[in-house]
Amino acid sequence: MLVGDIPRLNARRYPTKPAVISGGTTLTWAAVNERANRLGTALRASGLRTGDRVAICARNTAEWPEIVFGLAKAGLVAVPVNIRLSAPEIAHVLTDSGARAGIVHSDQAALAGEVFTEHLELVLQLGGGEVGKEYEAALASSTDTDPTPPTLTHDDVQFILYTSGTTGLPKGVVQLHRGMVAQALDTSIVTEAVHSDVTLGTTPCFTAGGMVRTVAALFLGQTLVLHPRFDPEAVVAEIERSRVTMTTFIPTMLMRTLKVLENDPSRDVSSLRRISYGSAPVPPGLAQEAMARLGCDLQQRYGATEAGGQATILTPADHRAAVAGDEGLLASCGRETPMAEIRIVGEDGADLPVGETGEIVIRSDMVAAGYWNKPEATAETFRPTGLWSGDLGRLDERGYLYIAGRKTDMIISGGFNVYPAEIERVIAQHPAVDLVTVVGIPDPEWGETPVAVVVGKGAPDPGLEESLRVHCRGNLAGYKQPRRFEFRDELPLGPAGKILKREVRAALLAPAGR
Template identity: 40%
Template sequence: MNVASFLEKSARQWGENPAYIHGAEQRTYTEFLDRVLRVGGGLRALGLAPGDRVAFVLQNSPRILETIYACFAAGLVVVPVNARLHPREIAYIAENSGARVLVYDPDFAEGLAAHRDAFPGVEWWVGLAPAEGHLLFEDLATGIEKLSTVIDVAPTDPCWLFYTSGTTGRPKGATWSHRTATAVLMNYLADVHPIEPGEVVLHAAPMSHGSGIVAMPAIARGATNAIMPAGSFSPNALFAEIERLRVGHIAFVAPTQIIAMLDEFVPGSYDLSSLRAVLYGGAPIYVEQLKQAIETFGPVFVQIYGQGEAPITISWLSARQHAELLAAGDARVGSAGITRTDVEARIVDADDNLLPPGQVGEIVARGDMVMLGYWNNPEATAETMRGGWLHTGDIGMFDEKGYLFLLDRAKDVIISGGNNVYPREVEEVITQIPGVANCVVLGIPHDYWGEAVHAVVMPERGRTFTEREIIEHCAAHLAGYKKPKSVEFMDELPLSGYGKVQRRELREKYWEGSGRRIGGGVAAPAAG
């Protein structure tokens, strides 16, 4: 089944329901489907064939939903790009995916233009504002090149490339098929939250990632996607939208956003009684903060644990479980919940042998929600998918009741404010500085961000640097959230007998007494 078929059905059943609201813009499901078929037809008229890739870098707006579903409908593969990335990082993803089209927001026009030579494979630039030599998105959305219907696809045909990094520092495209997306959609409704027709689903986090994925089950149920204006997260603006639109479900928030909500909420200032579920993940959250959130906003929080290779999700902790475990003082509220209904998950040792409850090892999973593999990267696919199981790279254990506890991240991923930061990627940028002999980047505890990016730099003999120099160099080459928040300097880095930097030894001193090895403090882990 083509995932866009769910939109066709919603337009047929609930055609007059608002499909999305964004500021003053509002369109029904009938209008939404019409624009999707026109954009899809316009892309095909450019000469794109089924399987071709279309990348986008957009701020949150209905254009994201229209681009994603136009690609689905036309049999194309959508490549969402994090809008916070540096133009060079965007260029790498565009080129690695082989994207022939790049849809972009005016906010990024200057940066993309300055690095135009880094996009040799992009044949068509589609902007949301007029630009010389570029196509205008609105011309596609209102054009005459309209698909008559959603095209047929095979279940295993790719539809989405989700770029995620690893220990190499280079992003890899986790390839989702229409079967993957359908499984994610259906199982979200079955396990995580049963979205109802007409329910208002609010998007306050980037729709190129978790929030946009949750839009799929919302669209399948004829719900209204309310999209917050682009810009910095504002809890009071969020509260006002919940009250104004009678929001039932917040599609996705990072724990840092929950903390900000707690900091700014004044009891009685807004009517939030319509809320039924708030999905969170992507980073740890302190148990005390979670308890305060439930006391303040009600038993509405739902946690997910997954990754780009197994989107939404491997395990979950329901709103009911949150409330019951907290009330009982049960430590399982600090777990990543239980394995979802249609998912198999295990803990294995270094030789992939199954480990019993209580023993620590790598988390592996399988099910229809698992990716096909990494785009054009058979070596990484074979390593990650060996034995038919997705090897998450996360270290954890199951208890005797089947609750999953995350203990560490084998791939050393830093999760700061819900964003994944891959140390090797930052290290490569720092070591480009003349006079830097070596460096290690690691995550250290931070009360607000969960983890902060910290760099340990070893200068060449006789050279000195300031913390500011290192941070500013990173800012010129990486997205802002990836640059170190702090830097220390060492004459020598600790090495193993094999000459490998002992990252864990460096990290250990920051985490002593924290009770956890990722995320800081006594936390309820979650990862997106």
């Protein structure tokens, strides 16, 4: 089965059933399949061929699923672009992926549109025509013909998703049709999905989770409701209006939604049956309140872009056990899913005993094929023994996985992965900076937040902080901006001259006066 088969088969089974709802637009399964055919046919007619990359820069919108399916049908490779990226970051994604065409939303046209037209042969624009051919016009002039090449197989690439890397430049994670279909099947099993489910998506479609959701939440012919951004009042209203059965939150979203219900207990969210969350554990009190006030089950999942999405699940039964007294379960991220195998290994690759901390290695059909045009990084991470995740963890005697930390210095802020090396690379380019390191510190709202510690050149400059903020705003996505700048005369260095990040972070967290 190929990803493009999903709309085709569901259009046969449920032609008049709503498939996508967004911003007042409702598309049936027959409409999604036809529009995906028209898009794929139009792009093939423009000269694109199997394996060509097509960049997508758009907020959550009704067209997202048909774009994903249309590209998959045509054997084209989707390259989602984070709408928060700066122009230089977008340019890197386009040039590194070798994208030939792009689809950009009018909301992103002011910034991304200029970069797209500079680097790409063909640009389609959603909601306008200032920077490319109008999307609807392209579909109208095309035909409802299935564009799937006869040679396309499940080992062909379906999308390349750029994830921040410790080298300071994002790497493209290559996912195959095989992996995404496996992920959809695995997700359907662990969420006990049925075709009557209505899933609300408020997290971005351009992330790994968003790409998985687009395929998995529609795999069985379900309905996907998309919001352009998270708004707790809008979420509760949508649950009532569309009788939403499933959604995904980060803990901050969960807390804000519960606040709406606390202020108005009469709101009807009885249709909800399950909420999935990630990025951080929830405390027992919050889990208990959520289950009581929302009247639904909770589940947590752990995974990575390279893993194709999820690899473990902390099930609703686990949450109920935790609320009943087994609170330690909420510190874990659950046990491996039916289609994943998790090992904890030492530096030599040998399995470690239960309870010992080591690197998490994942084996699964869902694991990505490697990094785009990076054979050395691929060989290091995607090994014959499995995906070496770079995360540290331990398994208990019941098989529950506990994350102990990260071998990399990744910061998770508001559910987004932020790698210090990316921020350091940009700050180090400032002419007044001699040395810089970025570390994550706990934040009550966002989980973690990046702090830049800078050694300047020459005499102290009171205007340097504002100059660095302006520099970062021009070169980094909003969620990657350092929330604080600290200035030092020197930074702690190890014997090889490497900045000792652990000492820097400890100093920032130390009580004043110590």
